[in-house]
Amino acid sequence: QVQLVESGGGSVQFGESLRLSCQASGSIFTVYDWGWYRQAPGKQRELVASITRGGSTTYAGSVKGRFTISRDNAKNTVDLQMSSLRPEDTALYYCNTDHVSYPWGHGTQVTVSS
Numbered sequence: 035q036v037q038l039v040e041s042g043g044g045s046v047q048f049g050e051s052l053r054l055s056c057q058a059s060g061s062i063f064t065v066y067d068w069g070w071y072r073q074a075p076g077k078q079r080e081l082v083a084s085i086t087r088g089g090s091t092t093y094a095g096s097v098k099g100r101f102t103i104s105r106d107n108a109k110n111t112v113d114l115q116m117s118s119l120r121p122e123d124t125a126l127y128y129c130n131t132d133h134v135s136y137p138w139g140h141g142t143q144v145t146v147s148s
Contacts, residue, residue, distance in 0.1 A: 036061045036136045038129055043142030046119055054114040054142055056129030063110040067132040070103060070114045072125035072144075083114060084132050096122070119146045 042054040054070065069084035082094045083103040091103050102115040112129055126141040 038136055038139035040127060040129055040139050040142040043127060043144045045145040045147065048120060048146060048148045050119055050146075051115070051117045052119065052144060054116065054127055054129075054144075056112045056114075056139075058110045058112070058129070058136075061110065061136065064107045066135065068103075068105060068112045069130060069132045070101075070112070071128045071130060072123075073128070073141075074122075074125040077125075079128070081132075085112065116144070119144075121146050121148050 037059045039057045040054060042052060044052060046052055064087060067084060067086045069081050071079050071081050073079040080094065082097050083101050084092045085103045085105050093101060100116065100118045103112065105112045123144060124146050126143050128138055128141045130136055130138065
């Protein structure tokens with residue numbers, strides 16, 4: 035049974051940073067490209083960053099230059115370093131493969147106040 039466990043969220047001020055981490059247990063982690071997604075209240079879930087098996091990264095325009103995604107294949111983890119946070123980054127953040135291969139985890143809440 036694959037489980038995705040996100041952690042590292044919190045409440046921060048405008049301009050501060052957070053580092054999110056996702057532990058993928060029971061999965062064949064290395065064969066997939068992975069992504070971080072977010073869902074703000076009243077909005078659809080969106081992909082904000084992804085990383086391929088080879089380590090190539092892609093970002094949504096709204097976070098490019100502020101967020102950095104990374105992966106550790108030995109630990110089955112994928113992290114999201116978020117800097118210069120803005121109120122519009124407030125959302126519940128999730129990880130999953132780029133094709134959403136697994137059930138969603140509980141997510142981790144990020145709240146940015148101005």
